[in-house]
Structure formats: structure tokens, C-alpha cells
Amino acid sequence: MKNILLICLLLLPSCWLKGQSTMEKPPISIAYFSQFGFQPGVKIATEFNLKELTTETQKAKRRNLFISPQIGFFSWPNNHSNLLLNADIGIKRQKENKSSFSALSLGLGYLHEFQISTVAVQLGDGKQSTSRTSRSYFLPTLNYAFGSSLSSAVDWYSKIGVGQRFGGGITAATTVLFELGLQFQLKK
Amino acid sequence: MTRKDFIKNIATLGIATPFMASLLTSCTKENIEFFEEVPANFNGKIIIVGAGAAGLIAGHILQQKNIDFQIIEASSIYGGRVKKAADFADFPIDLGGEWIHTNPSILAKLLNDSTSQADIDIIPYNPKTISVWKDGKLRKRNVASHFYSEYKFKSTTWYGFFEKHIVPNFSEKIIYNSPITEIDYTGDKVTLKNNQGGNFSADKVLVTVPVPILQSNYIQFNPPLPSEKIAAVNNIGFPDGIKAFIEFSERFYPDLTFADGGLINGGDTLYYDAGFGKDAKSNVLALFSVSEETGKYTNLESDTATFEKIMSELDEIFDGQATKYYKKHIIQNWSKEPFIRGSYSHYDNYGDMDILGEPLDNKVFFAGEALHPTDSSTVHGAGESGYDAVVSMISG
Numbered sequence: 001m002k003n004i005l006l007i008c009l010l011l012l013p014s015c016w017l018k019g020q021s022t023m024e025k026p027p028i029s030i031a032y033f034s035q036f037g038f039q040p041g042v043k044i045a046t047e048f049n050l051k052e053l054t055t056e057t058q059k060a061k062r063r064n065l066f067i068s069p070q071i072g073f074f075s076w077p078n079n080h081s082n083l084l085l086n087a088d089i090g091i092k093r094q095k096e097n098k099s100s101f102s103a104l105s106l107g108l109g110y111l112h113e114f115q116i117s118t119v120a121v122q123l124g125d126g127k128q129s130t131s132r133t134s135r136s137y138f139l140p141t142l143n144y145a146f147g148s149s150l151s152s153a154v155d156w157y158s159k160i161g162v163g164q165r166f167g168g169g170i171t172a173a174t175t176v177l178f179e180l181g182l183q184f185q186l187k188k
Numbered sequence: 189m190t191r192k193d194f195i196k197n198i199a200t201l202g203i204a205t206p207f208m209a210s211l212l213t214s215c216t217k218e219n220i221e222f223f224e225e226v227p228a229n230f231n232g233k234i235i236i237v238g239a240g241a242a243g244l245i246a247g248h249i250l251q252q253k254n255i256d257f258q259i260i261e262a263s264s265i266y267g268g269r270v271k272k273a274a275d276f277a278d279f280p281i282d283l284g285g286e287w288i289h290t291n292p293s294i295l296a297k298l299l300n301d302s303t304s305q306a307d308i309d310i311i312p313y314n315p316k317t318i319s320v321w322k323d324g325k326l327r328k329r330n331v332a333s334h335f336y337s338e339y340k341f342k343s344t345t346w347y348g349f350f351e352k353h354i355v356p357n358f359s360e361k362i363i364y365n366s367p368i369t370e371i372d373y374t375g376d377k378v379t380l381k382n383n384q385g386g387n388f389s390a391d392k393v394l395v396t397v398p399v400p401i402l403q404s405n406y407i408q409f410n411p412p413l414p415s416e417k418i419a420a421v422n423n424i425g426f427p428d429g430i431k432a433f434i435e436f437s438e439r440f441y442p443d444l445t446f447a448d449g450g451l452i453n454g455g456d457t458l459y460y461d462a463g464f465g466k467d468a469k470s471n472v473l474a475l476f477s478v479s480e481e482t483g484k485y486t487n488l489e490s491d492t493a494t495f496e497k498i499m500s501e502l503d504e505i506f507d508g509q510a511t512k513y514y515k516k517h518i519i520q521n522w523s524k525e526p527f528i529r530g531s532y533s534h535y536d537n538y539g540d541m542d543i544l545g546e547p548l549d550n551k552v553f554f555a556g557e558a559l560h561p562t563d564s565s566t567v568h569g570a571g572e573s574g575y576d577a578v579v580s581m582i583s584g
Binding site for chain 2: 036115120122125126127128
């Protein structure tokens with residue numbers, strides 16, 4: 001129940017924002033996603049502009065407040081698999097005449113870890129079957145992303161996030177998340 | 189790009205691949221490479237000196253090949269550096285080799301019996317709470333949990349594996365309390381003598397004793413070992429080794445504590461939750477120490493002094509909670525085992541391994557953890573070296 005509530009809290013703002021959006025359809029990004037670089041996975045995200053922060057005198061530097069709901073997955077083979085539901089809220093900066101951008105954001109994540117608890121080894125042939133237990137963590141992160149446009153429809157970006165896992169019966173544990181992906185601007 | 193185009197392109201990019209990889213991992217049915225079928229061109233008798241992991245696997249394979257053999261063990265039990273405490277806690281405890289430092293399918297490989305219907309439960313050993321004791325402070329290093337994972341037995345031990353699956357096939361062929369002191373390979377037969385004057389004879393001999401036994405010249409070879417082999421043996425490091433298990437009424441310790449600065453400092457003195465991942469209710473904290481500094485535990489005058497040393501260290505690390513919650517303990521000082529004398533081999537020059545492993549006149553062969561080319565210092569490495577030695581002996 002606690003988990004469902006948390007997911008709803010993270011995803012509801014996105015629905016609300018979608019209703020408000022008057023701009024083009026929100027982009028969708030697909031990324032290679034990894035914990036510490038060696039636990040590979042994938043992340044899918046979208047992004048909504050909350051507020052234009054650019055002032056009249058700063059038109060050359062566009063800034064906007066955004067929120068980005070995300071779903072990610074990564075795995076440490078033969079050890080654990082992880083599902084991440086996350087929402088980043090932050091500021092994206094882009095120069096008017098340049099295609100590059102950067103973003104600084106805070107993430108609120110719910111991480112569900114499926115840990116292999118037992119490996120049953122058949123002694124006749126060495127085959128293995130696994131059983132798993134799961135545990136949940138609250139995962140706040142501080143993220144920095146940068147990227148640039150590849151075309152009018154596609155951007156590339158890279159992102160690093162540093163955070164702490166809380167819960168799951170353990171004390172805080174630092175984690176570092178890497179992301180390298182493409183963001184697709186969808187037409188109406 | 190329309191949404192339809194987007195979906196089409198993503199499908200083309202194969203975005204599902206990472207998911208597939210994980211899916212495959214989670215239901216892995218790993219096929220292992222079994223020991224190859226070896227032609228047995230040998231009809232004589234083999235004597236194995238030492239009933240540790242290498243000697244037992246060698247005996248097991250010889251039994252499967254119906255080759256006459258005998259295992260002569262110096263101590264009163266088999267296992268060597270594999271040993272268990274069955275009744276100390278509510279789970280069996282490995283007093284010696286404990287971790288499975290490779291794919292756990294190695295157990296099937298060691299058993300080498302495709303008709304076996306048995307299975308065995310293994311746990312990934314991936315401690316979540318990790319601390320480092322350094323400069324008088326206990327620091328959390330839980331981040332290390334992302335970088336370290338091995339395997340352990342869930343409800344048995346390495347000793348239990350041998351006890352249940354290997355030894356019953358040939359238990360009557362093990363002679364105990366018979367330390368071999370002489371090996372004479374001058375004649376057609378190899379003759380052996382134990383410390384009570386008992387004689388044994390075989391066509392070939394497999395020596396699986398720990399390195400310090402060879403270094404101390406406890407066994408006299410005739411002709412003597414080649415000087416190159418003696419030099420190689422003496423070059424191998426074999427630090428002190430100890431394990432201790434202490435039961436407490438309350439748990440106050442993390443899953444794993446590096447007691448000597450650990451991690452970056454490469455220390456091998458650990459305090460760890462012995463029941464991690466097992467069906468254990470009792471709180472058992474274990475000490476594992478194998479390093480040049482381990483003598484501070486192993487070289488004391490008695491196990492009582494060793495225990496007091498450990499408890500004072502634990503009280504310092506955990507603010508007196510060790511004494512407060514202490515219930516009972518057990519100590520396994522491997523350095524003081526007369527036929528072990530330490531922990532396991534460390535090489536500065538792996539070329540010494542090749543020299544140590546060279547047979548003598550195709551009559552005296554060598555095996556043990558020190559002789560596995562990639563996995564020395566491990567139980568499975570010892571077992572595989574025993575197998576390899578048998579292959580050399582019976583197919584040559």
C-alpha cells in the first residue's frame with residue numbers, strides 16, 4: 001500500500017501537468033541507464049515544462065522549470081534487478097543560439113530491488129534456478145544533465161545522478177546513476 | 189516524428205535488449221563444462237597423501253574410474269582446511285573454507301556425476317551494511333555493497349558438501365592419524381612411511397599436503413626434491429589464518445566490517461555476520477583473518493588469550509557491546525593446526541606454481557589449493573587441482 005501511494009504521488013503531478021500543457025507534445029527519452037556504470041539497464045522518461053523562468057533581459061539564455069516522470073530498470077546479473085519510478089524536478093538552461101542545454105534537478109525516486117535470495121544448483125547437471133526477495137527504497141537524487149540537438153526531432157543527453165537509498169532495512173547507502181540517451185520531440 | 193514513427197524506430201533500435209538480458213539472467217539455467225571423459229590407462233594403485241579438498245576429489249574421481257587407491261590422512265578427520273561446527277548455532281558453520289569464489293555450478297563439476305538428482309541451495313553473499321574500522325572510528329561504507337558479491341552455502345557447508353556427496357563413496361579407503369614422513373620413489377613402486385613406522389606402497393602417489401608441510405621438510409623425499417622445486421616451495425607465502433565465531437544475545441554489528449582499514453588497504457581481517465542470508469535466528473559474528481598481521485591473534489599462548497584479544501577489539505569497535513551481549517564462542521586457529529600451519533598460498537611469482545606442480549619421475553604428483561592456475565587459495569581450486577592431477581596420473 002505504501003508503495004502504491006508513493007507511485008501515485010510521483011505520477012499524479014505528471015497527469016495534472018499534461019492537462020495544463022499548451023505546448024507541443026512532451027518529448028520522450030530513451031536512455032541506457034546504469035548504476036555505477038556496470039549495472040546496466042534502460043530508462044524511459046518524459047518531460048513537462050512547469051514554468052518559463054526566462055526574463056525579458058535574459059532572452060538569450062532560456063531557462064525553464066520542468067518535471068520529468070521516469071521509469072527505469074537496471075540489473076546486476078546473478079545478483080539483483082531493480083525497478084525505479086522517479087520524478088525529477090529542476091531547471092533546464094539553453095542558450096538561444098546554441099543547440100546545447102544543461103539541466104540541474106532533484107529526483108524523488110522509489111526503487112524496488114528484486115534480490116536473488118537462493119540459487120538451487122542441480123548437482124547432476126549444474127543447472128541453476130533462483131528465488132528472489134524484494135525490498136523497497138526511497139531514493140532522492142541530485143542530478144546534472146547536459147546534451148544537444150542532433151536534429152529538430154532528436155536530442156542526445158547524458159546525465160549523472162548521486163543519491164542515497166533509504167529504507168529496505170538498511171541505513172543510507174550512496175548510489176551513482178548514469179544515463180546516456182536520446183530525447184525525441186514528438187509532433188502533435 | 190509522430191508517435192507511431194517513434195514506436196517503430198524504438199522497436200528497430202531493440203530497446204528491449206537490456207530487459208531481455210536481465211530476464212535471461214534471472215531464470216538462468218547455466219550449463220557448466222564438466223570434467224572431460226578421461227581414458228584410464230592405468231591399472232596400478234595410487235596413494236593420496238592428505239584428505240583435504242584436493243585429496244578427496246582425487247579419490248572421488250579414482251573411485252568413479254574403479255582405480256585402486258588409498259587416502260592417508262595425518263589428522264583424525266578428513267577435510268583439511270574444510271571443517272564445520274554443526275551444533276554451535278542454529279545453522280552449520282564453516283570453520284575453514286566458507287565462500288564459493290566462483291559460479292556455484294562448480295559443485296556439479298566437482299561431483300562429476302550426471303546421474304545425481306540432488307540439488308543444493310546457495311546464497312549470493314552480497315552484504316548490505318558495510319563498515320570500515322580505521323583510525324579508531326567505525327565508518328559506514330554501504331556503497332561497497334554494489335561492488336562485492338560472492339556465494340555461500342545456505343544450509344550446509346563446504347564440509348557438508350564433501351560429507352554428503354563425496355566421501356560416502358569411498359570412506360573406507362581413508363586412513364586417519366597417519367602422518368607420512370617419508371616418500372621413497374627410487375624403485376618401481378613408491379614406498380611411504382608414516383610417523384609410527386607404518387609402511388605403504390603404491391605405483392603412484394599424489395601429495396596434497398599444505399605448502400608449510402613441504403616447506404618444513406616434514407616429509408623426506410628420496411631422492412630429495414630437486415633444488416628448483418625446493419626454492420619454488422619456499423617462495424610461496426602462507427600467512428597465518430584464523431576464524432572465530434561468537435554468538436551474541438543481540439545484534440549490534442553490520443553485515444561486514446573491515447577491521448584493519450580494509451577495502452583500499454587490502455586488509456584481510458573481517459568481522460562478518462555468519463548467518464547472513466541463511467535461515468538463522470542466532471546472532472553469530474565471525475572473525476576471518478588472513479594476513480601478515482594475523483599473528484596478533486594466532487600467535488598468542490592460548491585460545492583464551494586469542495578470544496580476549498578479539499573481544500577487546502570488538503568492544504573498542506562497537507562501544508562495549510560485545511562484552512555486554514556475549515553468549516559463547518568457538519575459535520579455529522589454523523596456524524596452530526599441526527598439519528596445516530596457516531591459511532592458504534600467496535604467490536609473488538606464479539612461475540613457482542608450475543615448478544611445484546611438476547611430477548617426480550612420473551611417480552609422485554602434487555595437488556592442492558596452491559596448484560590451481562587461476563583459482564588458487566580456494567576450495568574449488570583445490571578440488572579441481574586434485575582432478576587435474578588424477579588425469580595426469582591415469583592418462584599418462
